Amino acid sequence: MSTNEQLIGRADIDDLEAILAVSAPDQQESIRAVKDNADAIFTWDYEKGSRPALNKLYEKAKVSMWNGETDLPWDTVVDQEEVARNNAVLAGGFGDADLTGTPFATWGDKEWTELGMEFQNWSLSQFMHGEQGALICTAKIVETVPWIDAKYYASTQVMDEARHVEVFARYLDTKLSGHYPLNAHLGLLLDDIIADSRWDMTYLGMQIMVEGLALAAFGFMHQMTTEPLLKKLLRYVMSDEARHVAFGVLTLKEYYA
Structure with missing residues (x-):
């Protein structure tokens, strides 16, 4: 059995110093290569619907496509400072936390608002990077899964993920005030x-871990934001993500049975 050190590079799972020592990718790099060790799999069994649940999901995906260019009101004026202030009010700040002796103790409204704005930039940047990861992984599923119904559905998810990357990138570029690089641990x-x-x-x-966490994160932000x-x-993104998680559950339920 592999050790923690072999799996994650440290013996103690909760070694905070080692966790924080992981560095982010070089921000100057415009591309990042990761070796894909999987074989591309052809199947000659083209019978559509042999897995009815996957076929149903595929048919639903066909009629659930939306256009990030035309279906969203991009002419909306976004005041990022106001959004940050509203988010802070809804979140309740630090509540009764004692900030004495910390850098936060001297902060006023200006600093807290700036932090809120940077948190928006950071969060949506990670959503964008994660969606590109999903785009690449789903394309890999099309290549590697041996079932035609799964290949059909996965191809629709590739389109979904491309659309998600597109809209998050556009929102960051046109409505917020900056991008952040890929978080080292997400990377x-x-x-x-x-x-x-x-x-x-x-x-x-x-499909299970990352998409499930993303669905929860999107839901939380959707609930909190007033923008x-x-x-x-x-x-729109959440409606797609729910199908993506279902795709993982349906496929692995059969494969692991």
Whole structure:
């Protein structure tokens, strides 16, 4: 059995110093290569609907496509400072936390608002990077899964993920005040999922774990934000993500049975 050190590079899972020592990718790099160790699989069984649940999901995906260019009100004026202030009020700040002796103790409204704005930039940047990870992983599923119904559905998810990357990038570029690079730990997770040669691990890592967490994160932000464009964008994305998680559950339920 592999040790923690072999799997994650440290003996103690909760070694905070080692966790924080992981560095982010070079911000100057415009591309990042990750070796894909999987074989591309052809199937000559083209019978559509032999897996009815996947076929139903595929048919639903066909009629659920939306256009990020035309279906979102991009003419909405976004006041990022106001959004940050509203988010802070809804979140309740630090509540009764004692900030004495910390850098936060001297902060006023200006600093808290700036932090809120940077948190928006960071959060949506990670959503964007994660969606590109999902785009790559789903394309890998098309290549590696041996069932035609799964290949059909996965091809629709590739389109979904491309659309998600597109709209998050546009929102960051036109409505917020900056991008952040890929978080180092999210990058390690995506690397591990992409590099694994087993097609079911792509499902388990992306369709179940990452997509499930993303759905929860999108739902939380959708609930908290008062900004109408972002709210509508997230609602569209969440409707896709629910299908993506279902795709993972349906496929692995059969494969692991």
